[in-house]
Amino acid sequence: MARPVTVRLIGGLGNQLFGYYAGAAVAGMRGTGLDIDLSQARHGITDHGIAITDFELPGTWLPDRRWWSTPGRYPSRAWAKAVRASPWLQHRMRIHESTHVGHDPSLLQQPQGARLRGYFQSWKIAATALDFGTPRRPDLKQPSDWARQWSARATAEKPIIVHVRRGDYAKLPEFGLLARDYYANGIERLRQRGVTGEVWVFSDDHAAAAEVVDGLTVGGDGSAAEEMWVMSHGGAHVIANSTFSWWAAWMNNPRTPVVAPSPWFANGPVVEGLIPPEWDLVDATWMVSTEN
Numbered sequence: 001m002a003r004p005v006t007v008r009l010i011g012g013l014g015n016q017l018f019g020y021y022a023g024a025a026v027a028g029m030r031g032t033g034l035d036i037d038l039s040q041a042r043h044g045i046t047d048h049g050i051a052i053t054d055f056e057l058p059g060t061w062l063p064d065r066r067w068w069s070t071p072g073r074y075p076s077r078a079w080a081k082a083v084r085a086s087p088w089l090q091h092r093m094r095i096h097e098s099t100h101v102g103h104d105p106s107l108l109q110q111p112q113g114a115r116l117r118g119y120f121q122s123w124k125i126a127a128t129a130l131d132f133g134t135p136r137r138p139d140l141k142q143p144s145d146w147a148r149q150w151s152a153r154a155t156a157e158k159p160i161i162v163h164v165r166r167g168d169y170a171k172l173p174e175f176g177l178l179a180r181d182y183y184a185n186g187i188e189r190l191r192q193r194g195v196t197g198e199v200w201v202f203s204d205d206h207a208a209a210a211e212v213v214d215g216l217t218v219g220g221d222g223s224a225a226e227e228m229w230v231m232s233h234g235g236a237h238v239i240a241n242s243t244f245s246w247w248a249a250w251m252n253n254p255r256t257p258v259v260a261p262s263p264w265f266a267n268g269p270v271v272e273g274l275i276p277p278e279w280d281l282v283d284a285t286w287m288v289s290t291e292n
Contacts, residue, residue: 003113004033004060009041009052013224014243015119016041016052021129022107022120024059028132030112034059054225055138103273121243123276126250137232137251140225147226150218151233158235159200159216160190163245164209176266178240180212181285186238186259189280193257197235202227202245212287241265241284246274254278 007023009016020036027034036059041050053061098104098118107125110116130136140147154161162183169175187199199215206217219227224244231237231248236257239245241264249258261284264271275281 002030002032004035005030005110005112005114005116006035006037006062007116008037008039009050010117011041011119012244013051013228014245014247015121016050017247018120018122018126018243019116019118020052020057020059021126021134022118022122023116024132024134025125025128026108026110026114026116028129028134029108030110030114032112035062036060037062039063049224051224054141054223056141057134057138100272101269102271121246121271122273123250124273136254137229140229143229144222144226146221147230150222150230154200154230154233154235157197158195159197160187160195160236160238161231161234161245161248162187162199162201162213162215162238163231163240163242163248164201164203164205164212165240165242165244166203166205166208169242174265174268175241176268176284177287178212178261179285179287182261182282183213183238185285186261186282189259189282190236190238190257193236195236195257200234202231202248249279250276 005023005027007019009019023034023036038050038061095115095117096107096110098107098120101119101121103122103124104118104120107116107120108128164178164183166177169177199213200218201209201213201215202219203209206220210217218230222230228244228248228251231245232251234252234256237245237249237252238259239249239261241261249256258279259282260275260279262281263284264274266284266286
C-alpha cells in the first residue's frame with residue numbers, strides 16, 4: 001500500500017491553507033492519501049487556532065494535541081533537535097523542510113510517504129493541487145446565517161473587497177503595515193479597469209482599517225474561515241501583504257481582478273512565486289519608515 005504524504009500545518013489560516021494545498025499537490029502526483037498534522041498549528045507569536053478545519057477538505061486529520069510532539073515539551077524539543085542535526089535521519093524519515101517562504105521547486109519531486117514542513121507560499125503549488133481535484137474554494141462545513149447572507153450579497157453586488165492586516169503584524173516590523181496611499185492607488189487601479197462596485201473593508205482591527213480605507217466595514221460576526229469565504233465572493237480585491245487575503249482572492253473566480261502590494265514585505269524576505277501573473281502589482285507604501 002502506498003504510504004500517505006504528511007504535511008505539518010503552521011501559522012494562521014492562510015499559511016495553513018498553503019501547507020494543506022502543498023500536501024494535496026504532492027499526494028495527488030504520487031497517487032497517495034494525505035495526512036494533515038495539526039500539532040504545530042497553534043504555536044508561534046499568535047495562536048490563530050485551527051480554522052482550516054471549518055472547511056470541507058479531504059484527508060486524514062491528525063490530532064492537534066499529542067504529548068510527544070507539543071512544542072516546548074522536552075520530547076518535542078529533543079526530537080526536533082536530533083532530526084535537524086541528522087541529514088541521514090531526515091532522509092530516512094522522508095522529511096522535506098522548505099528552506100524559504102515562496103515557491104519550492106523541489107517540493108513536487110518528493111516521494112510517497114514524504115513528511116512536509118514549511119510555508120510553501122506558491123500559486124503554482126496551489127494550482128497543482130487543483131489539478132488533482134482539490135477545490136479552489138472549499139465549502140464551509142457549517143456556514144452561519146451571517147456567512148450565507150454576506151456571501152449572497154457579495155455575489156450580487158460585486159464589491160471591491162479590501163483587506164487591512166494589523167494584529168500581530170504590529171509586532172513584526174519587517175513585514176510592514178500598508179498605508180493609505182497603497183489602498184487608494186489599488187482601488188484607483190481597479191476603477192481604471194472598469195470595476196464600479198462599492199468598497200467593502202475587512203480587517204482584524206476595524207478602527208485601524210478606518211484610518212486607511214473609506215468603505216463599508218464588514219466582519220466581526222463570523223469565524224476566520226467564514227470571513228475568508230465571504231471575501232472570496234466579491235467582484236474584485238485589493239489584498240494586504242497577508243496570506244489570509246491572498247487566499248480570499250485566490251478562492252474567487254480566476255478572472256476576478258486582484259491588486260497586490262509590491263514588495264510583499266517592508267524589510268522581510270523576497271517571496272518568489274507567490275503572486276499569480278494575472279494579478280496587478282501596485283507599489284506598497286508603509287505606515288512606518290523602512291529605512292535602517
